Amino acid sequence: MARFWFFFFMLWATIAVGSCVIAPAMGWWFPDPGKALSPFGTQIDDLFHLILVITTATFIGTHIVLGYVLWKFGKPHAGKGWFTHGSHNLEVVWTIVPAGVLLFIALFQMDVWARFRVKSTFDREAMLAPLAEVTARQFEWRIRYPNPTRKFASQKEVDDWLAHPQPDDLYTVNDLHAPLGRPVVIHLRSEDVLHSFFLPHLRVKQDAVPGLIIPVWFHHDAAPGTFELVCAELCGWGHYKMRGQLTAQFDEDFEKYLHDLAQSQFDDGVAPQVAEK
Numbered sequence: 001m002a003r004f005w006f007f008f009f010m011l012w013a014t015i016a017v018g019s020c021v022i023a024p025a026m027g028w029w030f031p032d033p034g035k036a037l038s039p040f041g042t043q044i045d046d047l048f049h050l051i052l053v054i055t056t057a058t059f060i061g062t063h064i065v066l067g068y069v070l071w072k073f074g075k076p077h078a079g080k081g082w083f084t085h086g087s088h089n090l091e092v093v094w095t096i097v098p099a100g101v102l103l104f105i106a107l108f109q110m111d112v113w114a115r116f117r118v119k120s121t122f123d124r125e126a127m128l129a130p131l132a133e134v135t136a137r138q139f140e141w142r143i144r145y146p147n148p149t150r151k152f153a154s155q156k157e158v159d160d161w162l163a164h165p166q167p168d169d170l171y172t173v174n175d176l177h178a179p180l181g182r183p184v185v186i187h188l189r190s191e192d193v194l195h196s197f198f199l200p201h202l203r204v205k206q207d208a209v210p211g212l213i214i215p216v217w218f219h220h221d222a223a224p225g226t227f228e229l230v231c232a233e234l235c236g237w238g239h240y241k242m243r244g245q246l247t248a249q250f251d252e253d254f255e256k257y258l259h260d261l262a263q264s265q266f267d268d269g270v271a272p273q274v275a276e277k
């Protein structure tokens, strides 16, 4: 029993570290470990791994100290207790070191942050050709594409389109399509509560906030395919149902998709008239 607390604390730490070690092989990890489907996603992975290394080293280091103390002083009748009011030097060290680490992370990630969040750094061409407006609501993603024939000459025209839905817009639910190989921009909004637009394969995550229209860009440059689009913010009883998909496809397939969507949406059910001679 004398070593109970030593074994108790070390057991959980070992299970925690062991779980992390086997996580990638068990699939408890990012989708496609090490291969985000976009250049930006790779940068996010690098940041994540850096932070994981720092926290793992800290976790293991503090547990070695904890284990040492429990082992050495955890036995009964180890002598008289020793009371202290603390060590000024130690407190200075364990305040400055974490502050330094946090400051380093804050500065180190600033470029990636700016690239993802600061609107002026977004690809201008993509901003002037918005892919879609995506509206989150309990419990689905409503997607509105501008008609492919619509061209925007300025940001003001894009803003007007966002403010005023047009009769020739195209609509889908939970099914976002995007062309491959170049940055695209969607405009995210929410109709009711906070949601979070999450494309795990691309490492793109952005809250949808009622009252705001938030541009979000992503750049899928891997092979075409269908990927998860999920809500990453607990938004009500049906949160689990907010599961959509992103279909990334070549330009011509994407154009065909929009064309077919327009055809089915504007089909009035009347057979086309054959011109009489």
Ligand SMILES: [Cu+2]
Pocket (backbone or CB within 6 Å): 136, 194, 195, 196, 231, 232, 233, 234, 235, 239, 242
């Ligand atoms: Cu949601």
